[in-house]
Amino acid sequence: QKEVEQDPGPLSVPEGAIVSLNCTYSNSAFQYFMWYRQYSRKGPELLMYTYSSGNKEDGRFTAQVDKSSKYISLFIRDSQPSDSATYLCAMSADGGSNYKLTFGKGTLLTVNP
């Protein structure tokens, strides 16, 4: 079993839809959870960062972490064509000197106008 599982999609939605992306993981030591957006042939861009369990909201984006289920989600409200990209979840057990990110495979999202 891989440490981080993420459905690669592709996921295609109409503009304005609510998008739900998620990852599951097996390593209970993970405490830091991130979502990155990556456009084609570009480096990942940090979207959301969460420590431990709970919810975090930033504009149209909401990140949820459920450590008891080892499950994290990213919700995008009122999705826009500019949201079309690959979304990567990433997590780390340590935020200090032993910081090391483990990534999911990424979910390719297309928002159709």
Added chain:
Amino acid sequence: GAVVSQHPSWVICKSGTSVKIECRSLDFQATTMFWYRQFPKQSLMLMATSNEGSKATYEQGVEKDKFLINHASLTLSTLTVTSAHPEDSSFYICSAKESYRGDEAFFGQGTRLTVV
């Protein structure tokens, strides 16, 4: 803030030659830098972690003599792919982290390497 610049953005080289990729943190001091490799439709795989002034720590299966990493200053790390072969063709991405800037790492734009 938190800008990481990677250069070049793409490079084509002949088999057997070496290629150097630079990663710079433009507005912060990167105490730790990471090098990743990404194959098409695959996730980022960590190759190595480097702390300024010390030797890089390589992940299992990554040849340290082939992928030379130097982190000589707090704003610059380099990855040199030595004696490149077509199977080294990939997307290489660096990220940088500053210990005083929380727990986030910021990524460069990536370098597309094609070995012919």
